[in-house]
Amino acid sequence: MRLFACDNCDQVVHFDNRQCVRCNHRLGFLPDDLLMRSLEPRDGDFWQLTANPQRALRFCGNAGLDICNWLVGPDDDHEFCIACRHNRLVPNIDTQEGIDRWRRISQAQRHLFYSLLRWHLPPPDRFQDPQGGLVFDFLEDEVQFDGHVIPAITGHDEGVIAIRAAEADDLTRELARASMNEPYRTLLGHFRHEVGHFVWNKAVRDRNEFEGFRAVFGDERQDYGIALQNHYQNGAPLGWQQNFISAYATAHPWEDFAECFAHYLHIVDTLETARGFGIAIDPRGHGEMASEVDFDPYRAADAEQLVSAWVPLSVAINAIQRSMGQPDSYPFVLSNAVVTKLEYLHRLIQDRVANPQQAAA
Ligand SMILES: [Zn+2]
Ligand SMILES: [Zn+2]
Ligand SMILES: [Zn+2]
Numbered sequence: 090m091r092l093f094a095c096d097n098c099d100q101v102v103h104f105d106n107r108q109c110v111r112c113n114h115r116l117g118f119l120p121d122d123l124l125m126r127s128l129e130p131r132d133g134d135f136w137q138l139t140a141n142p143q144r145a146l147r148f149c150g151n152a153g154l155d156i157c158n159w160l161v162g163p164d165d166d167h168e169f170c171i172a173c174r175h176n177r178l179v180p181n182i183d184t185q186e187g188i189d190r191w192r193r194i195s196q197a198q199r200h201l202f203y204s205l206l207r208w209h210l211p212p213p214d215r216f217q218d219p220q221g222g223l224v225f226d227f228l229e230d231e232v233q234f235d236g237h238v239i240p241a242i243t244g245h246d247e248g249v250i251a252i253r254a255a256e257a258d259d260l261t262r263e264l265a266r267a268s269m270n271e272p273y274r275t276l277l278g279h280f281r282h283e284v285g286h287f288v289w290n291k292a293v294r295d296r297n298e299f300e301g302f303r304a305v306f307g308d309e310r311q312d313y314g315i316a317l318q319n320h321y322q323n324g325a326p327l328g329w330q331q332n333f334i335s336a337y338a339t340a341h342p343w344e345d346f347a348e349c350f351a352h353y354l355h356i357v358d359t360l361e362t363a364r365g366f367g368i369a370i371d372p373r374g375h376g377e378m379a380s381e382v383d384f385d386p387y388r389a390a391d392a393e394q395l396v397s398a399w400v401p402l403s404v405a406i407n408a409i410q411r412s413m414g415q416p417d418s419y420p421f422v423l424s425n426a427v428v429t430k431l432e433y434l435h436r437l438i439q440d441r442v443a444n445p446q447q448a449a450a
Contacts, residue, residue, distance in 0.1 A: 090104055090200070090203065090358055090361055090365065091104075091123075091361060092362075092365035093106075093125040094125075095111065095112060095114065095125070095127050096124070096125075096126055096127050096138075096139065096140045097109065097112050097114050097127040097140070098111050098112040098114075098127075100112065102116060102125050104199075105158065105196055106125065106158070107155070109127060112127070114128060114139060115129075115130075116158065117146070117148060117152075117158055117159065117160040118158055118159045118160065118199075119146070119159075119160045120159060120160070120170065120172075120202075121162065123206060123207065126138050126139070126160070127139040127140070128146070135163070136148070136160075145163045146160045146161065146162060146163065147160070147161050147163070148161070149170035149173050150168035150169045151169060151170070151173045151195065154182065154192075156191055156192050156195045157169075157170060157172070157173050157199065159171070159172060159173070159199060171202065172195075172201075172202040173195070173198075174214055175212070175222075175223050175225050177215075177224045177225060177226050177249075178225075178227060178228065179191060179227055180194065180227045180254040181229055186258075190254055190257035190258065191227065191254070193257040194227055194252060194254060194276060196276075197275070197276035197277040197279075197280050198280055200280075201277065201280040201281060201284060201354075203358075204281075204354050204357065204358055204387075205284075207387045208442045209442060210438075210441060210442065210445075212284070212287065215248075218248070220247075220248075221291070221295075222248055223250065223284070223287055224248060225249075225251075225252065226250070226251045227251075227254045228241035228251050228252065228253055229254055229255070230254075230255050240253060241253040241254065241255065243256065243279055243283065244283065245284075245286035245347075248287060248290070250280075250283040250287065252279055252280070252283070256274075256276060256279065257276060262274055262276075270336075271336075271337070272335075272416075272417075272420035272421070273419075273420055278351055278355075281350065281351035281354045281355065282348060282350070282351040283347070284350070285346060285347035285349075285351055286347050288350060288437075289302075289343060289346050289350075293437075298437075302342075302346070302433075305429060305430055305433045306345050306346055306430065307342045307345070308342065309341065309342040311342075313343065316340055316341040317341065320337070320339065320340035320341075324336065325337075325339040326339060330424060331424055331426060332424065333348075333426075333427065334348050334349055334427045334430075335348050345430070349430045349431060349434055350434055352427075352431065353392075353395075353435070355419070356395050356399045356431075357386045357389070358386075359399070359402075359403075359406075359419075360382050360386035360399060360402070361382075361385075361386050361387065363382050364383075364385075364386065368382075368402070369381040369382075370401045370402055370405050372401075372405075378401045379401065380397070380398050380399075380400075380401035380402050382398050382402075386398075388439075388442075391435060392428060392432040392434070392435040393428065393432070396423055396428050396431065399423075400423065403418075406419060407419060
């Protein structure tokens with residue numbers, strides 16, 4: 090994520106800020122130019138850019154409950170911003186906890202969309218693609234009469250991404266993480282993983298790119314249901330770290346692809362943050378671990394360039410986390426086989442960046 094500045098007073102501002110702490114201007118994120126903009130009130134629901142008062146804008150329909158800080162152009166018919174317009178079922182807002190949960194979910198969702206927009210790859214919604222456009226259902230758990238909770242299931246099915254809303258609660262998410270023996274579980278990770286399934290449908294399946302995919306990830310025609318059942322019964326095969334980014338990636342080639350897609354986004358986005366802050370790694374006496382992000386990670390030459398910058402940086406971030414008594418922020422190892430998979434994803438994404446007219450996702 091880029092580091093932003095208030096375009097009225099040059100104060101540093103962040104992606105989720107609502108107001109400038111120095112000049113007090115209201116701030117909104119303008120998806121058209123991917124920048125935080127300072128605003129002044131205009132008539133009705135409209136605001137205008139401080140830097141360009143001719144330009145009228147309004148906030149996303151979800152700004153009312155302070156769920157979203159993105160802006161919508163005056164000619165746009167949609168009530169919601171380019172991210173929120175994909176929402177179909179939203180969390181329950183009858184309680185403050187529900188509103189807080191949705192705020193955290195929405196924040197992670199807009200972070201995902203930021204990356205997709207950085208590649209100029211906005212996913213189609215259901216107006217543009219009624220069958221396979223991307224929609225989100227944020228599902229509440231079902232509480233039975235006796236108080237028994239049936240958890241909602243996070244997953245993807247033909248463009249519908251379901252996210253279990255309760256995972257916006259730290260306690261619920263941490264319980265799920267520990268019980269499934271996962272080293273990492275976040276809302277943002279869920280969004281990046283699930284959209285990976287959507288990208289597979291659009292960029293591999295619908296374009297008949299099976300040969301290249303199978304050469305790297307294996308044959309996805311094995312029965313998915315049985316494969317998942319096997320995984321939950323028997324766990325990952327011994328030595329999986331040689332070939333997979335996570336234990337879950339071993340379950341089925343679809344899951345491997347989605348896991349690698351999530352990691353590609355983790356790496357690219359975190360490198361952009363490091364670049365925004367000018368963070369470089371140069372451990373004394375260990376020049377081989379030096380790293381500086383002197384390129385735009387969203388336009389990297391290849392995955393190798395990303396990985397060379399990422400490994401020393403992630404080692405340093407993990408060490409800093411340990412100094413704070415926190416778990417590693419990136420508890421993963423990038424084996425050569427995984428780098429090959431990231432290289433495949435890199436080509437897939439950059440081909441679509443170069444040929445936007447062919448890109449459906
Ligand atoms: Zn300011
Ligand atoms: Zn919005
Ligand atoms: Zn999955």
